[in-house]
Amino acid sequence: MISLFVLLLSALSPSPITALVRPLDVGKLPALGWNSWNAFNCDINETKFLVAANKLVDLGLKDVGYNYVNIDDCWQVKDKRNETTGRMIPDPDKFPDGIKGTSDKIHALGLKIGIYSSAGTKTCAGYVASIGNELIDATTFADWGIDYLKYDNCNVPAEWADECDACVPDSWASHFRPIKNGTCTDKTGLCPDGYDFHKSNTAERFRIMGDALKKQNRTILYSLCEWGEANPQQWGNDTAASWRMSGDISPSWSRIVEILNENSFYLNYVDFWGHADPDMLEVGNGDLTPAETRSHFALWAAMKSPLLIGTALDKLSDANVAILKNKHLLAFNQDAVVGKPAMPYKWGTNPDWTFNATWPAEFWAGDSQAGVLVLLFNPAGETVEKFANFTEIPGVTAGEMYEVVDIWTDTKLGCFGGGVVAHVDSHDTAGFLLKKGCGYGYGYKRGKRSSRIWS
Numbered sequence: 290m291i292s293l294f295v296l297l298l299s300a301l302s303p304s305p306i307t308a309l310v311r312p313l314d315v316g317k318l319p320a321l322g323w324n325s326w327n328a329f330n331c332d333i334n335e336t337k338f339l340v341a342a343n344k345l346v347d348l349g350l351k352d353v354g355y356n357y358v359n360i361d362d363c364w365q366v367k368d369k370r371n372e373t374t375g376r377m378i379p380d381p382d383k384f385p386d387g388i389k390g391t392s393d394k395i396h397a398l399g400l401k402i403g404i405y406s407s408a409g410t411k412t413c414a415g416y417v418a419s420i421g422n423e424l425i426d427a428t429t430f431a432d433w434g435i436d437y438l439k440y441d442n443c444n445v446p447a448e449w450a451d452e453c454d455a456c457v458p459d460s461w462a463s464h465f466r467p468i469k470n471g472t473c474t475d476k477t478g479l480c481p482d483g484y485d486f487h488k489s490n491t492a493e494r495f496r497i498m499g500d501a502l503k504k505q506n507r508t509i510l511y512s513l514c515e516w517g518e519a520n521p522q523q524w525g526n527d528t529a530a531s532w533r534m535s536g537d538i539s540p541s542w543s544r545i546v547e548i549l550n551e552n553s554f555y556l557n558y559v560d561f562w563g564h565a566d567p568d569m570l571e572v573g574n575g576d577l578t579p580a581e582t583r584s585h586f587a588l589w590a591a592m593k594s595p596l597l598i599g600t601a602l603d604k605l606s607d608a609n610v611a612i613l614k615n616k617h618l619l620a621f622n623q624d625a626v627v628g629k630p631a632m633p634y635k636w637g638t639n640p641d642w643t644f645n646a647t648w649p650a651e652f653w654a655g656d657s658q659a660g661v662l663v664l665l666f667n668p669a670g671e672t673v674e675k676f677a678n679f680t681e682i683p684g685v686t687a688g689e690m691y692e693v694v695d696i697w698t699d700t701k702l703g704c705f706g707g708g709v710v711a712h713v714d715s716h717d718t719a720g721f722l723l724k725k726g727c728g729y730g731y732g733y734k735r736g737k738r739s740s741r742i743w744s
Contacts, residue, residue, distance in 0.1 A: 308526045308562040309499070315508045316530025318623050319564045320437065320595040322357025322403070327540070327569055327599030331363035331414055334383040335391050338402075342395050344602035351400060353614050354623055357437050357510075358395050359403030359597065362414040364388070370417060376429045377406075377417055392434035403437030403510075404430055408494040409444035418444065419498060427501035430509060440498055440529075441514040442491075451489045453480035455520050457536075487527070491519035499528040512566065512595070522555045526563030531595050538568035540575025542716065543647070545585050546668060550649035552592060553633055559593050561628035566595050573600030573609045580717035582612060583697070584666060587718045590618040591631035591653060591664055617662070617696035617722055624657045631655025631662055634683055638669075652677070656684045660724040662696070667713040675719065678708045682723075690727035696720035704728075 309316065323341050325333050342358045345351045366378040379388045388404065395402040406426060407418040419426045419440070430438060456473035473479060486492055495513050502509050511529040515521045516536050525532030534555050535548045548567045555565050567589060572582055590596060598613060605613075621631070636643055637651030652675075653664040661684045665675040679685045693702045693709055697720060702709075704727035711719040 308560070309511070309529060310562055311510075311530070312508045316510050316563075317561050318625070319593050320357055320510060320512070320531065320597065321355045321619075321623070322359060322401070322437075322597050323355065323602065324357075324359040324361055324403070324439070324569050324597040324599055326361035327538075327571060327574055328601045333360070333363060335385065335394075338391060339394060341602050342398050342400050344605075345400060346398055348602065348605070348610050349614065350598075350602075350610070351398075353616070353619055355596075355598065355613075356399075357401045357403050357597070359405070359437055359439060360388070360391075361405045361439065362412050362441075363416060364405065365416055367416050370422075375422065375425050377426060387433075388435075389433045396434060401436035402434065403439060403512075404433075404435050405439045405441065406498075407441035407443045408498060409442065410446055411444040413441055413443035420446065420449070420494065423498045423501040424504070427498065427505055427509075430502075431505035431507040434507070435509055436507075437510045437512065438498075438502065439512045439514055440495065442516050442518070445491075445494070449490045449494055451480075451491055451519060453484065454478050455480055455486070455518060457516075457518055485523075486520040487524045489519050489524075491515060492521075492524045492528070495525075496528050514566075517551075522558040522565060526558065530562065531564040531566040533568060534565045535567060538571060540571040540577060542577060542581050545571065545577075545581070546649060547646045549588055550644065550646050552594075553650050554644065556592060556630050556632045559628075559630045564593055564595060567592065569597045569599040570613075571599060572613060573598075573605050578716060579608065580714050582609060584716060584718040586612050586615070587618055587664055587696075587720055588653070588666065590615075590622040591655060591662060593622055593628070593630035596622060615696065616699070617659070617694070617720070620659055621655065621657045621662050626658045627656050629655065631664065635681055637675075651675070652681075654682045654684065660691075660694075660722045661685055663709070663721045663723060665711055665713055665719040665721075667715060667717055670715050672712055672714050674710060674712050676708055676710050677721065679706070679723075680708075685723060689725065691723040691725060692727050694722040694724065696722055 338358055345355050366380055371378055384391055392402045409418050409420050412418045499511055502511055513525055513529045513532040515533055517534040521532040535551055552567045559565050572586055631653045633650030634654050635652040639645055648668050651666045655662050663677050667673050680687050690704045690706050693705045713719045
């Protein structure tokens with residue numbers, strides 16, 4: 290089961306030995322792009338995807354790496370396949386030229402296209418799904434020029450149910466198994482400690498589609514949407530480029546913080562070719578404050594998560610475009626030399642390794658080609674002073690001076706020795722890049738009041 294003890298093992302154990310390596314480096318780095326679901330749910334048509342594709346270009350998002358335009362659920366005729374070929378049928382009202390026609394238009398803009406199905410009898414919205422038809426569907430997607438497949442987990446037949454359950458430390462899935470403080474409160478039907486989820490029916494359901502995709506003459510990025518219910522961190526990297534580690538996100542601060550907390554315990558499984566997916570971005574959605582939006586994007590990027598924008602791009606504010614284009618966070622997320630994500634190096638208010646869905650780890654750091662990225666996250670309801678002590682940060686040499694860059698303002702704040710102090714607003718995240726080259730010294734320096742987070 291995923292008790293607090295097992296969560297700790299997940300964070301501390303080595304990354305999987307095997308990983309799915311595909312041609313053309315597909316899946317080596319986290320995917321960047323746009324997905325229709327959070328903005329439109331089932332209210333989709335070709336026009337909305339072409340608007341999104343053109344806005345990726347016009348807003349400069351394509352230029353900084355966002356290149357997937359992904360069709361989610363509800364794209365097809367709902368209740369039948371083609372009687373002759375057995376293929377899924379694109380809804381002719383939504384896609385008059387078929388998915389192939391839309392694919393050609395997306396590719397003409399220098400972008401890539403994704404599509405959606407489910408490892409069940411129907412998709413989550415009740416449309417035709419892929420179980421039992423994996424090879425037909427993979428071949429169809431390849432013929433249509435698809436570059437990315439999101440594969441969901443709805444409507445699983447009884448014969449494919451797992452022999453035992455995992456504990457899911459996630460209130461979204463509380464119907465599946467309740468937990469408290471990271472420990473399962475009901476052990477009935479749980480898998481024994483040490484259970485190998487590679488052998489689960491769930492892993493096999495997703496593996497079948499992965500094998501079908503590998504048989505195609507087109508390399509398609511494979512993204513598992515398994516919801517974290519069968520410990521995909523154990524086996525997802527064998528099968529796909531990314532795996533959902535939780536239930537669905539929503540544009541609420543409490544849900545974002547909850548997923549962040551859970552994913553913080555799985556990050557040692559993340560490296561080149563394999564990325565835990567805490568679900569799509571909610572930048573631009575709901576009532577998230579600017580501070581919450583910054584924290585959401587910064588921590589998703591730092592965890593080397595896929596970054597799939599989930600809002601109507603033609604309505605996106607300039608401030609949110611600037612967050613999505615932050616050059617320091619995107620460079621860290623897409624680093625071609627360092628594959629490991631930023632991780633908590635200290636929890637802060639809570640003791641280290643505390644599983645707390647409302648108060649995750651506050652001090653994060655990760656190495657990169659450009660230097661050490663440090664994030665100081667404030668879950669509190671008021672402004673808090675935080676001290677990034679260089680003696681505590683992995684990858685930082687005690688006594689060495691570092692040039693410090695504020696990642697939000699792209700301001701060089703000077704050379705610092707023992708640490709950096711920041712006043713961080715409620716729900717905001719201060720971010721710094723520490724670069725070598727200043728020599729050696731001692732003590733720490735306070736920056737001048739030059740921005741919202743610096744004091």
